[in-house]
Amino acid sequence: MAITPPPERIWWNLPVARSEIVWIIVAFLWGLVMFSGMVYWHLEGEQNLSNEAYRITPEAYLEKATAMVEQYQVREDAGMPVVHPPPGSDVYLVARLWQWWPIIEFEKGQSYRLHLSSMDWLHGFSLQPVNINLEVHPGYDMVVTITPTDSGEFGVVCNEFCGIGHHQMIGKILVTE
């Protein structure tokens, strides 16, 4: 029994049931399939992180973001600048207590180098209803090359707890045809 010592001291020499061996082989092979799945997706899939990231101070990051806003601002919405950067450019989204700054306007089907960094605590970039979720750290500038394939208005919900105003932290990304 499982609560008494095994019938032989060297349990490694005890016999193994055939059904167990079959299941171990099947489960092991399934593990290899799942492992290969991740590698395969890097070769053939379209949703992968490049893991491109740089160390940066919050001040330096904010400076870059402010410069981008000055250059590409097209209007204001809800007291926040709306930027329309050219396709292929570097776009800086600032995460801070408790807002995503600024509002970004993309063009459908175009690619952008989207930068994410926090000015203070951890934040969670959760693009809805697309449902892409990324972790945003202070001191790290993460770059993802993103290609919107739907047009319309999208929410950026914060999904990493960041204090008492966490639930107010909603931003906006617009995608034009």
Next chain:
Amino acid sequence: MSTFNHRVCPATGLRIHKSAENLIKANAFVAIVFLAVGGLFGLLVALTRWPGVHILPADWFYLSLTAHGLDVLLVWIIFFEMAVMYFASAVLLNSRLAAPRWAWTAFILMLVGAVITNVAVLQGNSSVMFTSYVPMQAAPNFYLGLILFAVGALIGCFVFFGTLVVARDEKTYEGSIPLVTFGAMVAAIIAVFTIASGAIILVPTWLWSLGLIGNIDSLMYKTIWWAMGHSSQQINVAAHVSIWYLVAAVVLGAKPLSEKVSRGAFLLYIFFLQLASAHHLLVDPGISSEWKIFNTSYAMYLAVLGSMIHGMTVPGSIEAAQRARGFTKGLFGWLRNAPWGNPAFSAMFISLITFGFLGGISGVVMGVEQINLIIHNTIYVPGHFHATVVLGTTLAFMAATYLLVPLIFQRELIMKKMAMWQPYIFGLGVTGISVFMMGAGTLGVPRRHWDISGADSIIKFDFPGAAYLMMGLNGMFAILATLGGIMFVLIIVGSLLFGKKTGDEPLKGLTMETATEYGSMEHPKIPGTLVLVGVFFVTFILYYFVNWKYLAEVWPLR
């Protein structure tokens, strides 16, 4: 050999030493108290996240969520694991406990630590969640309490190891240690790794909160914190799998299909489970995909292999034992005739099934490097771990408690009818919690979030109606789970206070006879288990590929 201060258990013939017995009682009792406290915080959290009820204000919500995580995920589980370790060493090996004074020191340190951290949380300046990610800062006592708790737990682990040595030296058993003790040893080894990681990250964080250290890198913190945070869940897995074997043995006289396979599967846990820190870093900046893929898959899913093996050998051993007792009709006659009215068995079997189907499959799928993009930090994540930690671990610990009450506390259960229903009510409630949180997560609902309607924010985002519906259903099932939890606490505490003393009569409902002949050792007849395993495997494959399909539909990114 110590011959004083022990009694002989009438059911098992094992010598039970007073020192071990008292420590098991104390640890299990405190565990249940914290389960009650943490569970009620959980109810408040679920009721707040039910949009139509929304019971707590924001500050109390975040405070309650922090307390809920700490009290049930950490305090309840680790205290109970101490009881399991002392039981699996001293009681099952027929031995005295090594260094009972140290074990009491461990107990007191853990209790004091848990109280200090709870007080810090209730004071309101430490609503930083269970994970306490820097640079968000809690009060120094928040970290100090956790450190004391961890030191206590570490001492407890060494008392366990010491007891193994004592039992071996004093020859209180023949041959190798039993499988359940082996599993508890695996849990203890993982616990040492876990606590070491905890010390490496929490001690500097405590010094930082006191102003003695200037800066702690957020990514470094998160990496090492999860070497503790996820590994501690692996202690739970090793402990609750051991309890599956324990319950099957005590209630049905089941023995492992083969010792080698079951123990080999436990060994896989030691080697590979700890890599899972990576599960929490899949969408974080600055970490290479090679590192992520290797670690998130526990080196090609070798720890998952361990769990899949137990998922077959545990029901397989039950089927073999039942068939040996004459329940041979059809594929599932053994299952239909299982002791479903015995709460120890039903709790254990619900734990086994839900841990595999809900917790296991969802965990592997969301741990796929790329699929994590559509799941990370959504409420899918708590949906997953309520299936592993509440259905898997907590329900297994409840099953163990139903055995400890007569065996260790020497009391008969009171309110037997209620006890019969309790695992089903609790199991159904938590299954609902898990399923609906996972469902809401696929719609993007964030975890740890006071108000998804965005009523207070300048920019709005509307979640679909189905998300609101599922958060409401989550709240309703949380009420059901709470009812099951209250029943458990009432039954156990009531039995300890008012249950009939069992004395020296043999216990009813516990068969301690070993099942002997059920097919040959090489070919045990377990066709029903093979069908169950087949259903599990097909579910796993389908769910895995469905999620790749979901991923393929989101915006391309690289």
